[in-house]
Amino acid sequence: xxxxAPIKDPxxxxxxxxxxxxxxxxxxxxxAIITSRTPLGWIAALLIxxxxxxxxxxxxxxxLIKGTGIWGLNIPVGWGWAIINFVWWIxxxxxxxxxxxxxxxxxxQWRNSINRxxxxxxxxxxxxxxxxxxxxxxxxxxxxxxxxxxxNTMSVWPQFRSPLIWDVFAVGTYFxxxxxxxxxxxxxDFATLRDKAxxxxxxxxxxxxxxxxxxxxxxxxNYEMAALLLAxxxxxxxxxxxxxxxxxxxxxxxxxxxxxxxPPYFVAGAVYAGFAMVLTLGLPIRYFYGLHDxxxxxxxxxxxxxxxxxxxxxxxxxxxxxxxxxxxxxxYEGYMMQNRTFGPYSGTYWSLILCNVAIPQLLWIKRVRxxxxxxxxxxxxxxxxxxxxxFIIVVTSLHRDFMPSSWDMYxxxxxxxxxxxxxxxxxxxxxxxxxxxxxxINIFEIRQLVANKNRGEHAETASADx
Amino acid sequence: MATKSFDHPFVDKVQQRGxxxxxxxxxxxxxxxxxxxxxxxxxxxxxxxxxxxxxxxxLGLLMLHHLVSGRWGFVIRRLLESGARTLWLMAVLFxxxxxxxxxxxxxWTHTDVVAxxxxxxxxxxxxxxxxxxxxxxxxxxxxxxxxxLLTKWSREQDETGEPGLKSRMINLSGPGIPMFILTVTxxxxxxxxxxxxxxxxxxxxxxxxxxxxxxxMALCILWVIKLKDVEIYREVDAFKYLSxxxxxxxxxxxxxxxxxxxxxxIIWSGNLAEEAPWYIxxxxxxxxxxxxxxxxxxxxxxxxxxLQRAIKRRAALMTVIAIFMLIMRYVDLYYFITPxxxxxxxxxxxxxxxxxxxxxxxxxxxxxxxxxxxxxxxLMPLHDPRMAETFAGExx
Numbered sequence: 001x002x003x004x005a006p007i008k009d010p011x012x013x014x015x016x017x018x019x020x021x022x023x024x025x026x027x028x029x030x031x032a033i034i035t036s037r038t039p040l041g042w043i044a045a046l047l048i049x050x051x052x053x054x055x056x057x058x059x060x061x062x063x064l065i066k067g068t069g070i071w072g073l074n075i076p077v078g079w080g081w082a083i084i085n086f087v088w089w090i091x092x093x094x095x096x097x098x099x100x101x102x103x104x105x106x107x108x109q110w111r112n113s114i115n116r117x118x119x120x121x122x123x124x125x126x127x128x129x130x131x132x133x134x135x136x137x138x139x140x141x142x143x144x145x146x147x148x149x150x151x152n153t154m155s156v157w158p159q160f161r162s163p164l165i166w167d168v169f170a171v172g173t174y175f176x177x178x179x180x181x182x183x184x185x186x187x188x189d190f191a192t193l194r195d196k197a198x199x200x201x202x203x204x205x206x207x208x209x210x211x212x213x214x215x216x217x218x219x220x221x222n223y224e225m226a227a228l229l230l231a232x233x234x235x236x237x238x239x240x241x242x243x244x245x246x247x248x249x250x251x252x253x254x255x256x257x258x259x260x261x262x263p264p265y266f267v268a269g270a271v272y273a274g275f276a277m278v279l280t281l282g283l284p285i286r287y288f289y290g291l292h293d294x295x296x297x298x299x300x301x302x303x304x305x306x307x308x309x310x311x312x313x314x315x316x317x318x319x320x321x322x323x324x325x326x327x328x329x330x331x332y333e334g335y336m337m338q339n340r341t342f343g344p345y346s347g348t349y350w351s352l353i354l355c356n357v358a359i360p361q362l363l364w365i366k367r368v369r370x371x372x373x374x375x376x377x378x379x380x381x382x383x384x385x386x387x388x389x390x391f392i393i394v395v396t397s398l399h400r401d402f403m404p405s406s407w408d409m410y411x412x413x414x415x416x417x418x419x420x421x422x423x424x425x426x427x428x429x430x431x432x433x434x435x436x437x438x439x440x441i442n443i444f445e446i447r448q449l450v451a452n453k454n455r456g457e458h459a460e461t462a463s464a465d466x
Numbered sequence: 467m468a469t470k471s472f473d474h475p476f477v478d479k480v481q482q483r484g485x486x487x488x489x490x491x492x493x494x495x496x497x498x499x500x501x502x503x504x505x506x507x508x509x510x511x512x513x514x515x516x517x518x519x520x521x522x523x524x525l526g527l528l529m530l531h532h533l534v535s536g537r538w539g540f541v542i543r544r545l546l547e548s549g550a551r552t553l554w555l556m557a558v559l560f561x562x563x564x565x566x567x568x569x570x571x572x573x574w575t576h577t578d579v580v581a582x583x584x585x586x587x588x589x590x591x592x593x594x595x596x597x598x599x600x601x602x603x604x605x606x607x608x609x610x611x612x613x614x615l616l617t618k619w620s621r622e623q624d625e626t627g628e629p630g631l632k633s634r635m636i637n638l639s640g641p642g643i644p645m646f647i648l649t650v651t652x653x654x655x656x657x658x659x660x661x662x663x664x665x666x667x668x669x670x671x672x673x674x675x676x677x678x679x680x681x682x683m684a685l686c687i688l689w690v691i692k693l694k695d696v697e698i699y700r701e702v703d704a705f706k707y708l709s710x711x712x713x714x715x716x717x718x719x720x721x722x723x724x725x726x727x728x729x730x731x732i733i734w735s736g737n738l739a740e741e742a743p744w745y746i747x748x749x750x751x752x753x754x755x756x757x758x759x760x761x762x763x764x765x766x767x768x769x770x771x772x773l774q775r776a777i778k779r780r781a782a783l784m785t786v787i788a789i790f791m792l793i794m795r796y797v798d799l800y801y802f803i804t805p806x807x808x809x810x811x812x813x814x815x816x817x818x819x820x821x822x823x824x825x826x827x828x829x830x831x832x833x834x835x836x837x838x839x840x841x842x843x844x845l846m847p848l849h850d851p852r853m854a855e856t857f858a859g860e861x862x
Binding site for chain 2: 239243247250251259309312316320321324
């Protein structure tokens with residue numbers, strides 16, 4: 001088309017790739033993270049994370065010896081940190097699928113350099129999440145016997161009307177699909193590493209993992225097809241998993257749980273938490289490995305915008321809960337909200353508002369969205385805020401329900417802390433291992449960006465963007 | 467390249483016939499309103515909310531477009547702007563409800579009912595006439611302000627090509643989205659949810675936001691197909707983006723099903739006396755068939771059709787699907803609103819006459835107004851700096 005005189009556009013976004021990148025520099029730079037000598041800093045980080053991981057071992061062992069009585073659970077608060085941590089981890093596991101599936105379908109090129117570690121993060125986060133309900137059963141080695149429906153001589157089936165059993169399927173499906181998606185994307189990069197590896201053993205390991213990938217046109221055709229199909233399959237999963245988690249609460253009758261806004265509000269919260277964790281991990285990785293050419297200002301800006309948008313949806317959820325608790329004219333709803341806002345846990349509630357609603361408003365400012373330090377600080381607040389949100393939902397709703405004679409306070413024990421910190425150790429340990437043995441940024445997709453650039457297509461502006 | 471406004475016989479036709487139908491309709495409605503004002507306002511509210519939600523959907527999508535700058539947005543921006551500009555008309559058409567209709571429609575306007583009902587007495591700080599008026603003024607003021615500035619700057623951009631206008635529109639749309647979602651939520655609470663003043667649901671506002679986006683998208687698809695021979699559309703090959711627009715309509719259809727089903731599942735499983743009556747009213751006396759029809763035709767059928775890329779590229783099929791979705795939007799709102807009146811309205815023929823007449827007259831005015839807005843301007847934002855880049859490298 002005959003375009004009008006070119007106009008300098010002040011709103012033009014930064015490029016998705018730093019200047020001066022070629023196929024060779026991309027491959028060298030990104031595979032060097034793995035093929036170079038082990039940095040001392042990496043060993044130190046692994047040891048620290050491994051140390052925290054021991055807390056998980058210790059807390060889980062003691063739990064299995066003594067039972068869940070070592071936790072702070074009581075009646076009425078029969079669901080404590082186990083469910084809070086489960087929901088927190090599952091939420092964190094949402095950025096991976098969103099970035100790899102929905103952004104792929106929306107042809108968003110900026111996803112290319114953050115999808116790999118976001119997917120890895122998803123898988124490790126879902127593992128952490130899964131530990132809590134399994135450990136809460138007290139005997140995880142027979143948990144499958146209780147959780148999965150199978151024909152048995154006693155004709156005992158799980159309650160299919162319960163969202164808890166839907167959770168088993170939803171989380172199971174989510175984990176499986178995320179794992180396959182992640183592995184599929186790794187195959188061409190494993191082939192690159194196989195070709196780059198100098199040591200015989202790593203050649204064999206990467207060779208087996210790359211499943212005979214030679215990079216022929218047919219291979220690529222099949223790869224693209226499979227990626228597209230998996231993206232299509234994963235997209236509803238982004239909505240379904242956390243919607244079903246939200247139903248764990250909202251199909252119940254407890255005031256503060258039984259709200260129709262829960263499914264979309266939980267999903268937005270999950271994406272919010274997920275992006276915060278991507279930044280919490282991505283910013284240090286970018287800094288220590290000098291990946292500024294691959295994770296550019298554009299990525300920071302866009303992730304900041306996604307957090308702002310999802311954070312506002314979460315804030316909308318809080319507001320609707322407040323307004324309709326009053327508008328419902330139900331004394332139980334009204335008391336629950338008053339107790340939540342001004343009762344014994346009001347400090348937690350207002351900290352949640354501070355972390356999840358007030359501080360993230362800084363993301364309206366572009367300078368903040370472009371500053372790694374600010375983004376890191378805000379993402380830490382969101383990580384804490386999202387944990388507090390689940391605490392507020394679980395504990396303040398349960399501890400004072402319909403009957404004042406059964407009211408009680410909830411106090412966590414060191415074993416609650418130990419298990420929770422232990423899973424954080426596990427998560428970090430796995431992430432640090434992952435950085436060292438698998439390409440943390442998708443090598444071939446970055447090469448594709450180089451190719452687009454060489455072809456003169458303005459890859460970054462051609463698609464539906466930001 | 468064409469830089470001026472365009473002429474298309476279809477737009478003229480819609481303008482003339484729409485305004486004519488609207489004018490005739492208004493005269494007949496005036497008579498009907500005196501014959502049975504109760505039924506008149508019940509029908510009027512359904513039709514009014516239907517067209518208002520589409521206007522609002524246009525405003526919402528317009529702000530979304532400014533924030534994400536996708537190609538689809540440039541193709542339909544003028545349509546969205548014209549749709550949003552009908553908010554002037556909708557503000558005027560709200561007057562009959564505000565002056566007279568509310569006493570026929572909303573139980574909580576009757577002081578004797580409120581005095582006898584402890585729940586309504588409790589809600590009086592919110593559900594009262596003064597509050598209703600003040601809030602309505604605030605909603606319309608905010609919608610009109612955002613609409614006015616966004617369309618004004620867009621027209622200035624057409625004339626001058628001033629690059630700063632783009633950032634201004636983006637900066638206004640950012641806070642515009644939270645403003646929009648909040649005002650639509652509370653407007654839906656005031657004007658529709660409070661028809662059954664005991665009932666409440668926290669997801670209700672989102673159902674209206676998403677329903678509006680769906681209706682607006684279906685309308686835009688129809689216009690893109692109808693105007694595909696206009697010079698600018700041919701230059702950028704606007705028809706190529708039909709499948710993108712279809713995908714968005716698909717996404718909004720899925721989201722509509724998601725929020726509607728969430729509300730149903732949670733209320734059904736809770737089975738509480740405060741909430742369940744809303745669905746009980748809608749699952750008896752013939753309404754259950756409407757509900758089932760919504761599940762099948764507002765979700766499953768368009769879901770499976772729009773999943774297929776081949777269908778999304780065919781103008782004839784997309785026309786049918788888009789018209790069908792616009793009809794289902796009406797059925798959905800009818801199902802939301804009408805059961806609330808119980809047996810309070812007229813029965814039989816008169817009721818259907820009132821339904822059809824209000825729909826045609828408000829719709830006629832809406833479309834006539836829409837066509838009038840569309841005519842004065844080029845069909846695409848030619849001087850938008852992002853558009854040139856967006857469509858560059860497409861020369862084949």
